[in-house]
Amino acid sequence: MNYRNYARKCLKRYEEELGNGDDERLKYAALELRMSMEALTYDRALAYKDEFPPAEYETWQPRKVMTVLLDIDPTADKDSSFAFGEEEEYGVPAQVMRSLGSEKVLNMATLRKHYDALGNYLHVQSMKQVRAGKSLDFGKIRFRCEEIAAFVRAVLVSPVFNVTLGSFATMECVECRKPVRKRIPYGQEIVEVECYECHASYLIVDKGNNNVEWQPQQYEVECANGDCTHKIVVWLHELEVGKSWICPSCNGRNTFALGIRYEAVQ
Ligand SMILES: [Zn+2]
Ligand SMILES: [Zn+2]
Known part of the structure; x- marks a missing residue:
């Protein structure tokens, strides 16, 4: 699956639905736009496949995927630009830098701001809203959609994309x-x-x-049998109350438990 291409197709279908001018078709436009944002999120995740294997997030919502991306790489939600130049003197930045373009990345702040808003347009109005006489403001929805589409377009036409530097x-x-x-x-x-x-x-x-x-993150743990000095090595994630092991030296069972230490205070 080429998510970037898919995002492009969604955006095109969005434009067709929106261009139709029929207010009742707006929800389909919003749906396509939302899917293009989802595709861009997965596309971004694939750039990190070594640190963030697809098997980990196959079933996740885009918002959760982005949260994890931010954990791997705190710069994932920032746009970056690249430039290179020839150093005339070693270690001295070149006089002339040539830009390689900039990367527009689907950032978390924008995702949060727009993603749920679009989702709201995809539901039937609640009974409370209808009772309150609130009608859907199609002009507002259309404006919001265009704002988001401009952002998605900028990401899609960016010449440099999904480069993970660092x-x-x-x-x-x-x-x-x-x-x-x-x-x-x-x-x-x-x-x-x-x-x-x-x-x-x-x-x-x-x-x-x-x-x-x-x-x-390993720790040496000695067998709790007073007559045995055998030590095993455990990982931090294995240090858990209730976990036990059989000592290979004395054959007894050791179990991690909470303890209390007493110290006299003057
Ligand atoms: Zn491992
Ligand atoms: Zn032992």
Whole structure:
């Protein structure tokens, strides 16, 4: 499925429905417009398929997808522009920068603002609204639709799209061997990341000079049998009250439980 093309088709059908001028057709125009926004959201998600596998969001609503996109990459809702130039002197920005165009990204704020509003036009008026004598303001709906369509159009004609820039740290998960990737936001020294496959978690620590260190969120736990000193290693997500394991050394069962520590106070 090429979501970008699909968004284009929806927009075209929207224009046809709207151009018809029939107020009763407005809801179909709004529906097509809303679907084009949904298609753009999924299109954006596909750009992050390494960090955000489609299997994770296949059944989600676009709004939820966008929320997760923002978590992976806090810049996902910002428009970006790109320029390059030749440095005459190493490390000194080039005098002439050539623009590669700018990317209009379907941003969360716009999505929130318009998405529900469009949804409201797709329902029959409630009995309360009818009783209150509120009639649908077709002019207002039409205006709102055009406002949203202008935004969708700008995203669709953008020459550069779905580029995910930034420094990504990549590592093979020590638990399941699947790749784990995370964008390191500029200026952030510690980033938490979780393996999508097995939920093992890591801290990525910026060590400077483009070096990062992956620290598995693991803990050594000693067998609670006083006569046994065997230790096992558990992941942060495995540290849970009620979880238990059989000690391979003494064969006893250990279970995580809440405890109380006592200290005398003078
Ligand atoms: Zn893993
Ligand atoms: Zn033991």
